[in-house]
Amino acid sequence: MPTALITGITGQDGRFLADLLHSKGYTIYGLMKGQNNPKLELVQREHPYVEIVEGDLCDLSSLISAVSRVQPDEVYNLAAISFVAMSFNQAELTANVTGTGVLRMLEAIRIVGGSQDNPMKFYQASSSEMFGKVRETPQTEATPFYPRSPYGCAKVFGHDITVNYRESYGLFACSGILFNHESERRGLEFVTRKITNAVARIKLGLQDELVLGNLDSKRDWGYAGDYVKAMWMMLQQPEPDDYVVATGETYSVREFVERAFAAAEIDDWERYVRLDPKFLRPAEVDLLVGDATKAETVLGWKREVSFPELVERMVRHDLAVESAKLS
Numbered sequence: 001m002p003t004a005l006i007t008g009i010t011g012q013d014g015r016f017l018a019d020l021l022h023s024k025g026y027t028i029y030g031l032m033k034g035q036n037n038p039k040l041e042l043v044q045r046e047h048p049y050v051e052i053v054e055g056d057l058c059d060l061s062s063l064i065s066a067v068s069r070v071q072p073d074e075v076y077n078l079a080a081i082s083f084v085a086m087s088f089n090q091a092e093l094t095a096n097v098t099g100t101g102v103l104r105m106l107e108a109i110r111i112v113g114g115s116q117d118n119p120m121k122f123y124q125a126s127s128s129e130m131f132g133k134v135r136e137t138p139q140t141e142a143t144p145f146y147p148r149s150p151y152g153c154a155k156v157f158g159h160d161i162t163v164n165y166r167e168s169y170g171l172f173a174c175s176g177i178l179f180n181h182e183s184e185r186r187g188l189e190f191v192t193r194k195i196t197n198a199v200a201r202i203k204l205g206l207q208d209e210l211v212l213g214n215l216d217s218k219r220d221w222g223y224a225g226d227y228v229k230a231m232w233m234m235l236q237q238p239e240p241d242d243y244v245v246a247t248g249e250t251y252s253v254r255e256f257v258e259r260a261f262a263a264a265e266i267d268d269w270e271r272y273v274r275l276d277p278k279f280l281r282p283a284e285v286d287l288l289v290g291d292a293t294k295a296e297t298v299l300g301w302k303r304e305v306s307f308p309e310l311v312e313r314m315v316r317h318d319l320a321v322e323s324a325k326l327s
């Protein structure tokens with residue numbers, strides 16, 4: 001069976017992808033950074049089949065050593081500084097990890113190499129944030145990029161260098177331009193999980209308010225479990241290529257808030273929501289909505305979880321987690 005190396009194994013997508021590849025019988029290695037990573041225990045508990053290898057996207061020699069030891073058939077590069085708001089305050093770090101880190105991973109693969117018959121395939125986690133101030137709607141693989149944050153700029157570099165290595169060195173390198181995807185494993189810093197966690201705590205009387213920034217921005221939100229399937233499908237094609245993965249629907253942050261409160265049977269949501277300018281960004285991405293026709297027709301990908309199901313699922317999960325803490 002094939003061997004996969006996943007960078008970003010402690011993140012939302014790394015964990016969903018590990019589950020998927022495990023169900024397909026893969027041998028799975030996860031790249032983990034830091035000398036005492038606090039998420040190691042979680043990964044070992046919930047994904048005991050993952051073997052951890054040390055490495056950091058900022059350290060080329062660690063990546064060469066990881067690729068050389070694992071000899072993966074497939075490398076999924078999911079690691080990044082992925083929080084857009086943080087990228088404004090730590091722009092250089094973001095450029096280094098989220099941007100140049102992709103180049104280092106590609107170099108590690110190019111240097112270690114696979115065999116002619118069995119090349120190491122590469123997946124890059126590109127993002128709809130590259131479209132930023134959108135040039136057309138809906139966004140497709142052909143839509144020009146106009147990033148609005150240091151994160152978006154770094155992702156454009158990561159995307160372009162992936163295409164460049166494919167064209168220059170014949171690497172089997174794919175870039176998945178994924179729109180927002182969420183789940184009960186989403187980090188609490190992202191708006192959807194911040195909302196569902198706060199709604200659960202308000203419902204249980206553990207919190208009084210939910211403090212947010214821009215309620216008007218619109219996102220194309222899907223379910224992470226559906227999206228990792230597209231990553232795998234891209235690497236099973238005869239030729240490497242780039243694909244948009246999205247639902248084709250867009251909702252505002254306000255609509256997400258309304259639905260989340262409704263899922264917890266709280267009608268007067270405005271009573272609990274306070275706006276604070278500290279959560280506004282220096283430049284915002286106002287509207288994202290993707291056209292996944294290519295992924296649907298070429299890969300046969302389709303999303304399974306709808307927007308209402310996604311919100312309900314996350315609220316239900318957070319209610320269960322927060323209730324359990326009380327007992």
Ligand code: NDP
Nearest residue numbers: 008009010011012013056057078079080082125127180181
């Ligand atoms: P997360 O923020 O949940 O996970 C990011 C991962 O990157 C973590 O495992 C983190 O490790 C790791 N990481 C950060 N810095 C380094 C480093 N220097 N070296 C090695 N690992 C590092 O992100 P998601 O799972 O949500 O997203 C996965 C990828 O997909 C990211 O690249 C993201 O930018 C991209 N993406 C995500 C979308 C989404 O909606 N979720 C949409 C489009 C693209 P640690 O925990 O140790 O810090």
Ligand code: GDR
Nearest residue numbers: 082084127128129179180189190191192212213214217279
């Ligand atoms: P995003 O996700 O920037 O789209 O990037 P995030 O959930 O952080 O923001 C979505 C929208 O909500 C608005 N917002 C707030 N956001 C946060 N985090 N906290 C708040 O309090 C808040 N109030 C309003 C934001 O301004 C924004 O408009 C995610 C990440 O996963 C990226 O890594 C990925 O590439 C893109 O999705 C696609």
